[in-house]
Amino acid sequence: MNDFDSSMASSASTQTFTVTAQPAAQPAPAPAAAPVDSLALQRREWLLDVMERQRSLSPHAATLLTAQNLGSQHFLDNFYAPSRPVLIKGAMAGWPALEKWTPDYLAETLGDTLVEYQGGREVSDDFETAKDRHKRTGPFSEFIELAQNGGNDAYITAYNSDANVAALSPLEADLGFLEQYLTRDHGMMWIGGAGTFTPLHFDLTNNLLAQVTGSKHIVLIPPSQTRRLAHRNHVFSDVHDVTDPYWLAQYPLARDILRYELVLVPGDLLFVPIGWWHQVRSQSFSTMLTYTNFLWPNVGHENFPGN
Template structure:
């Protein structure tokens, strides 16, 4: 295996690269395996001197000749040139993000999310929406029928005989979000309510935004009862941009960022959120789509050592709270109780962004 010691730098997808160390086991083979070739390429692109790489491979038992030949062959490889240019651009962007993070952390409330009430549309736009800054809004659900009446039992009473789509069988699939289409299941609303209330804590089943609950005519009465947050939300054509989240305690939405700004209204139960600024993206291990590979509730720092460099912010959303999650902000969500939540993306302001999503 290539050296896996103290890191010298980081490549664009967040893996560690390492400097050579003493005491590596000798090997008999005299051809470089792919893992060593990748390690050499990564370190060369990141600026490690060739002689350092040669000595590391020699200490591991490889001949100096084959290592030097590998270095010669990659020198004029056009793929190496492209990778080198891309890495330089990445490192420039990473350094700018780091500078922005350093400045942000000078702020008094850098590691907290403000709790505010009665914010005007103009202040919300200037201080939070345009500034890409999250905020918890209080008192906005007062008078809402949903906040007053919605419980699991109420949902069953209102539409128990209607068919509802949920995500199920998530517990056996570590990639249940990426494979969401494989987990769609239809059942009666009353049956699902019974599962949620009687099944105890679970992450196996969950009614989520991608089940498009409010777009179905049989749930029109419930849509008419959602909180009307007219100060920030444009409810024209709202059924396509308003979403229900309903599930037992223990449901988890893994670390991800959305492709637009989102406003979430906690109707029933409590949820735990962990938010991470977009400036910490280099430490998130985003190798597929909009998802990070880190388990924020129990980080594995051996597998994801760079996550230590991030500054996660934990908060609890209580019934009646509204959370603004700006576009690009990473967030991990876990239900503390049986939970009902409504989310909105139909703001009065532009909310369409072209974010790059890496392919797995």
């Protein structure tokens, strides 16, 4: 039995459903460059607004649900397949990392092992889009000092993950497995101080965030809001930060968007479906893993237009 943190949700979970109609065919992949005229675009945006208004009729449909003991099939049926985010509590219970991963423990375990990280991020606003310019390599002992100083300057991110597989492997023994959702492949590590900030973007895969140490404030925005988010550059929004009056003054359409805000704490999982906008700010020293190795196909990135 799953517990969703919503009265509507718990009554819904006791209902039984029967299949009325199967889809006639698998959805076709989008053609590479389908011509879309501006009236067609306006109608598509109109439809998205109408659908969001309709979704808001039901608190169960319109809220971000929190779940405990969420089994594999329920996760697939209610969240993964419908592309619906969910906060999952308790699934990491018993992982030694939850107790162990303080800055001191990480420094002791990894010592002067060379790691790759993103550095000098406070110099300009384009630190995410110009990722390669910010790549640094140095001893973990130096990196952790920078991270403990706080701020957005130094951050081990998923982008550094391939380079850090061997260096961070001593930490693997502290992790458990999430076999109800994932295969056993390793996750991508994020380590940084209070104040790291990942600007507004969406991912080209479904993504599971697993918070280990510290807390992170997250803003999640449905794909239906895209036209208000100045989406010009790849998967990024020119709005950068929908909580910052500086950016909202430049992009007023982003002021009234539909959005969800939450704080991830140790032991929390957050499922972020492909295409959902999100921005992330650490509230304290933080370690987190992200996983894309779901038990089910995780597709879409192959034919993202303009890749």
